[in-house]
Amino acid sequence: MSLEAAFTAHAGRFSLDVAVEASDEIVVLFGASGAGKSLTLRAIAGLTRPTSGRIVLDGEVLFDAAEGIDLPPEARRTGYVVQEMALFPHLSVWENVAFALPGTRADRRSRAEASLATLGLEGVGDRDPGTLSGGQRQRVALARVLVRDVRLLLLDEPFSALDDAIRRSLRLELRRLQLELGRGALFVTHDLREAYLLADRFVVLNAGRVLQAGTPGDVFSRPVSRRVAELLGVRNLYRGRVVATAPDSLEVEVGPLRWRCASWVEGLRVGDAVDVAVRSERVVLRRGDRPAVNALDAVVESEEAYGASHLLQMRPLAGGPLIEVDMPARPYEVLGVATQKQWLLELPAADLHVMRASG
Amino acid sequence: MILRRPSGITLAVAVLAITFALFFLLPFAGLVWRAVDDPRAREALGDPAVGMALRLSLVTTAVSVTLSLLFGTPVAYLLARRQIPGGAVLDALLDLPIVLPPTVAGVALLTAFGRRGLLGEPIEAVTGLSLPFTAVAVIVAQTFVAAPLYVRAARTGFEAVDPELEAIARTLGASRVHVFRRITVPLARGPLLAGAVLCWARALGELGATLIFAGSLTGRTQTLPLAVVAAFEGGPLGLPGAIALSLVLLGVALILLIALRLVAKRGLA
Numbered sequence: 001m002s003l004e005a006a007f008t009a010h011a012g013r014f015s016l017d018v019a020v021e022a023s024d025e026i027v028v029l030f031g032a033s034g035a036g037k038s039l040t041l042r043a044i045a046g047l048t049r050p051t052s053g054r055i056v057l058d059g060e061v062l063f064d065a066a067e068g069i070d071l072p073p074e075a076r077r078t079g080y081v082v083q084e085m086a087l088f089p090h091l092s093v094w095e096n097v098a099f100a101l102p103g104t105r106a107d108r109r110s111r112a113e114a115s116l117a118t119l120g121l122e123g124v125g126d127r128d129p130g131t132l133s134g135g136q137r138q139r140v141a142l143a144r145v146l147v148r149d150v151r152l153l154l155l156d157e158p159f160s161a162l163d164d165a166i167r168r169s170l171r172l173e174l175r176r177l178q179l180e181l182g183r184g185a186l187f188v189t190h191d192l193r194e195a196y197l198l199a200d201r202f203v204v205l206n207a208g209r210v211l212q213a214g215t216p217g218d219v220f221s222r223p224v225s226r227r228v229a230e231l232l233g234v235r236n237l238y239r240g241r242v243v244a245t246a247p248d249s250l251e252v253e254v255g256p257l258r259w260r261c262a263s264w265v266e267g268l269r270v271g272d273a274v275d276v277a278v279r280s281e282r283v284v285l286r287r288g289d290r291p292a293v294n295a296l297d298a299v300v301e302s303e304e305a306y307g308a309s310h311l312l313q314m315r316p317l318a319g320g321p322l323i324e325v326d327m328p329a330r331p332y333e334v335l336g337v338a339t340q341k342q343w344l345l346e347l348p349a350a351d352l353h354v355m356r357a358s359g
Numbered sequence: 360m361i362l363r364r365p366s367g368i369t370l371a372v373a374v375l376a377i378t379f380a381l382f383f384l385l386p387f388a389g390l391v392w393r394a395v396d397d398p399r400a401r402e403a404l405g406d407p408a409v410g411m412a413l414r415l416s417l418v419t420t421a422v423s424v425t426l427s428l429l430f431g432t433p434v435a436y437l438l439a440r441r442q443i444p445g446g447a448v449l450d451a452l453l454d455l456p457i458v459l460p461p462t463v464a465g466v467a468l469l470t471a472f473g474r475r476g477l478l479g480e481p482i483e484a485v486t487g488l489s490l491p492f493t494a495v496a497v498i499v500a501q502t503f504v505a506a507p508l509y510v511r512a513a514r515t516g517f518e519a520v521d522p523e524l525e526a527i528a529r530t531l532g533a534s535r536v537h538v539f540r541r542i543t544v545p546l547a548r549g550p551l552l553a554g555a556v557l558c559w560a561r562a563l564g565e566l567g568a569t570l571i572f573a574g575s576l577t578g579r580t581q582t583l584p585l586a587v588v589a590a591f592e593g594g595p596l597g598l599p600g601a602i603a604l605s606l607v608l609l610g611v612a613l614i615l616l617i618a619l620r621l622v623a624k625r626g627l628a
Contacts, residue, residue, distance in 0.1 A: 045530050046529070046530070047526045047529070047530070072529070072534075072535075073526070073529040073530045074529050074530070074531075074532045074533055074534055076530070077532070078530060079530070080526075080527060080530040082523070082527070086523070086524070086527055088524060088528070088542060088546075089546070090545045090546055099528065099531055099533065099541070100528070100531045100532040100533040100537065144531065145531070148531065148532060154530075
């Protein structure tokens with residue numbers, strides 16, 4: 001399978017301009033709601049007509065504005081699964097799965113039951129979809145697209161309406177199915193953990209544009225801009241200036257503080273305005289020896305307890321911005337953070353990522 | 360245990376409800392009573408004129424309802440999905456025959472399809488055929504006043520079908536027509552049937568427009584309601600005939616309503 005899609009589309013005042021490529025892998029379209037993720041899937045499925053551009057699947061042109069090609073959804077052989085309300089309420093479970101399958105009734109039924117079995121659903125074929133649990137319904141929806149020879153799965157937040165536990169098992173199952181069947185999938189989600197878990201390729205969408213695409217690890221650790229970092233859940237973002245460069249690091253000044261940063265985007269020079277990102281869980285509270293670089297004294301200004309972890313807002317004694325620290329409950333207790341309020345903070349150079357300043 | 364005594368309000372509601380029920384029941388009871396009591400009414404039931412009116416009513420309403428479904432269903436769907444340019448105008452036009460007194464509809468039909476009508480005159484000039492005072496005119500009058508009721512109900516029914524379900528059905532490999540037949544229509548079946556029943560009832564009771572546009576010719580354009588009027592106004596059947604005809608009309612309406620209810624119920628299971 002190979003997908004090459006580059007198109008613009010409009011819905012009301014919203015405009016979308018994206019380019020997405022995929023092969024036999026899971027490509028996650030990640031972004032906040034209203035980023036254009038669903039519209040992208042609908043355009044590829046043939047449910048929304050793009051205003052310009054081209055969509056090619058396995059060498060077949062599904063859409064080409066210039067050539068006037070626009071295959072109807074039924075001819076595209078994509079498997080479109082949405083969050084909820086997707087099963088036909090007047091048809092039984094097996095009839096849902098067998099919908100639009102050709103052949104005799106017995107034939108269609110056996111294919112439907114086989115597909116249901118792949119998803120661990122046996123003996124529910126005759127039931128009314130309304131009597132199934134949310135998780136079972138989504139399995140039926142998956143069985144319904146997998147029963148056909150689809151070339152590409154288009155999954156629009158398929159698990160978002162489900163409970164955590166069911167969501168987790170379905171994610172793992174989707175991974176297994178994808179490996180077994182070797183079919184490519186475009187998976188839309190606004191859940192960062194889900195996105196990271198499932199993605200072979202990670203595409204960050206914002207306000208109708210692709211901000212960044214790459215492996216999840218790469219995007220996660222090396223966002224290209226402040227907005228991407230924000231979307232990826234980075235809470236410590238500081239405006240600064242490059243003051244020195246070395247082959248393996250940059251020196252950046254943030255207010256009165258000076259940090260050595262070992263991760264940065266291409267092309268930065270001394271004097272450039274930059275944004276520095278460091279994830280809250282990467283900041284280290286230390287006891288004992290002062291580390292050689294990026295050490296600073298700070299006091300806990302406020303904290304929030306989340307049971308499994310604690311979120312600390314730390315104020316550097318030398319001045320400068322607040323630094324958020326996300327600390328698991330165990331080290332929090334062992335170190336005795338509840339009683340001791342002044343700490344030596346370390347910002348490991350490898351975890352300080354520098355981007356060109358924006359916005 | 361404290362027994363609650365019926366309050367004044369409960370009593371008042373009960374009296375109102377019983378009075379209301381009697382108000383609707385008594386005329387039917389009267390009709391049946393007169394038909395049983397009056398030998399001339401029973402005799403009139405066997406009159407060939409009654410049979411002719413019954414047959415004409417059944418045939419014309421069957422055709423009118425079929426035409427309404429045939430033309431009305433796609434229009435209702437397009438209106439529901441707002442896919443027709445000028446849909447709002449068409450929508451308002453469809454309300455007119457519902458609001459309009461049927462006699463006005465009859466006059467309007469004459470000005471369009473009558474012998475001197477906008478379309479009637481050229482048609483007669485070319486083919487020599489004229490529409491008024493034929494069974495076809497009866498069907499035209501019935502369809503004109505009754506079809507909008509079906510379109511209205513069907514449109515509401517279609518609007519209640521989630522377009523997302525249709526979209527998903529398309530992505531599963533079904534054509535537009537297949538999706539319409541297998542998803543849209545079954546999901547809107549209740550309102551569609553209700554609309555068809557309304558449409559049929561309206562066509563069966565049609566009087567004013569038919570009288571003006573098609574006339575009241577025994578055996579040709581005289582449907583059951585027209586025959587009732589003719590008998591009542593001193594026709595050969597007389598008042599006993601009017602009672603007999605009314606009874607037939609009531610019976611036909613009841614049988615078809617019950618039949619449709621059964622069909623709808625079985626369809627739901």
